[in-house]
Amino acid sequence: MKDQEVKVKLSEVLCRVLEQVTFAFSEPVSDTGKVDPAAEPFIEVTLKYWGASSGRVLLILPLSLSRQLGASMLGLDPDADDSADTQADAAKEIGNIMTGQMLTAVYGPRAVFNMEAPVVRELTAEEFFSILDGHQYVCNMVEGRPVIAVFVEAEGVHERQSTHR
Amino acid sequence: MAYNILIVDDSKTMRSVLMKTLSMSDLKLGEVYVAENGRDALDKLKEHWVDLVMTDLNMPEMTGLELIEKMAADGMLKSTPVIVISTDGSAERIDYLKQKGVRDFIRKPFTPEGIAEAVTKVLGVTDEGPRS
Numbered sequence A: 001m002k003d004q005e006v007k008v009k010l011s012e013v014l015c016r017v018l019e020q021v022t023f024a025f026s027e028p029v030s031d032t033g034k035v036d037p038a039a040e041p042f043i044e045v046t047l048k049y050w051g052a053s054s055g056r057v058l059l060i061l062p063l064s065l066s067r068q069l070g071a072s073m074l075g076l077d078p079d080a081d082d083s084a085d086t087q088a089d090a091a092k093e094i095g096n097i098m099t100g101q102m103l104t105a106v107y108g109p110r111a112v113f114n115m116e117a118p119v120v121r122e123l124t125a126e127e128f129f130s131i132l133d134g135h136q137y138v139c140n141m142v143e144g145r146p147v148i149a150v151f152v153e154a155e156g157v158h159e160r161q162s163t164h165r
Numbered sequence B: 001m002a003y004n005i006l007i008v009d010d011s012k013t014m015r016s017v018l019m020k021t022l023s024m025s026d027l028k029l030g031e032v033y034v035a036e037n038g039r040d041a042l043d044k045l046k047e048h049w050v051d052l053v054m055t056d057l058n059m060p061e062m063t064g065l066e067l068i069e070k071m072a073a074d075g076m077l078k079s080t081p082v083i084v085i086s087t088d089g090s091a092e093r094i095d096y097l098k099q100k101g102v103r104d105f106i107r108k109p110f111t112p113e114g115i116a117e118a119v120t121k122v123l124g125v126t127d128e129g130p131r132s
Helices: A003-022 A063-074 A084-107 A125-132 B012-024 B038-047 B064-072 B091-099 B112-123
Strands: A027-029 A042-051 A055-062 A113-115 A119-123 A136-142 A145-153 B003-008 B029-035 B052-055 B082-086 B104-107
Touching: A003 A063, A003 A084, A003 A136, A003 A145, A042 A063, A042 A084, A042 A125, A055 A063, A055 A084, A055 A125, A063 A084, A063 A145, A063 B012, A084 A113, A084 A119, A084 A145, A084 B012, A119 A125, A125 A145, B003 B012, B003 B038, B012 B029, B012 B112, B029 B038, B038 B052, B038 B064, B052 B064, B052 B112, B064 B082, B082 B112, B091 B104, B104 B112
Parallel strands: B003 B029, B003 B052, B052 B082, B082 B104
Antiparallel strands: A027 A136, A042 A055, A042 A113, A042 A119, A055 A145, A136 A145
16 A cells, blocks of 8 residues: 555544544645644644554644543533543544554554554644654644644554555 | 443543443443453452443553453353454454454444444343343
8 A cells, every 4th residue: 555545544534533433524634734733732642553563643633622522422511521631531532443443444454453552642833843744644624623643654564455454 | 130231441431432322222221330441340340240341452451352361261250241342443353352252342433323232132132121
């Protein structure tokens, strides 16, 4: 699978997971030029995987959007539970589901993977741009706010779908 | 007959979603217990009678797979039905889990209907109650 095909898969998976898990409709955008990571706090969810291949998937989104998506998952008012723990937990679960779906989409249904528990941290604007620089990523907009998925394969690992079916 | 169910997932959000999904179904629920990982689940299973375990796989401390293996090796717990609910969708892993006695596998994201159908099937519930 070529890099462009991986990006298409990543975008499809991100759209589908956001819709099915959080009931949020998202629209893919071609670049992140209008995203200002200094305007509000952003968080990054990291999921490392290994097995048929290895690498990590990152999910980056504004903290406020994570809170909104988490509330949608639970059918709650977004202000009902404002704890940082709850906000991060929803983002972790979205990242977890997205990574599982992404690995199947890229490597095929027979490839076996293990995943580490997701890790969440807040990003600075500098970190935001350095992560996107040089990696494959897609950006979908949810109500004008970005949700970015980054796919980072470990170096030297290029076995994809055709070798694992 | 009301059924006691144990939900095992390290995500507080997912535990809440599953509890809500079960409460909205037509199932006659008794107690719904929750555990954050396999070790916590084993403690709950020692404390309470549970008719069905619904577990995630990727969890810290003790994974769902380790929980399933420990249940299979325990004379008291090996007959307790287990449904796995996970992001992991590998056909090989699903085959392995079924060899270990897992009764059904649901991939995240799931639908409420999918959860209700799997629980109903595994518990053998009919409109008249449990099958004998």
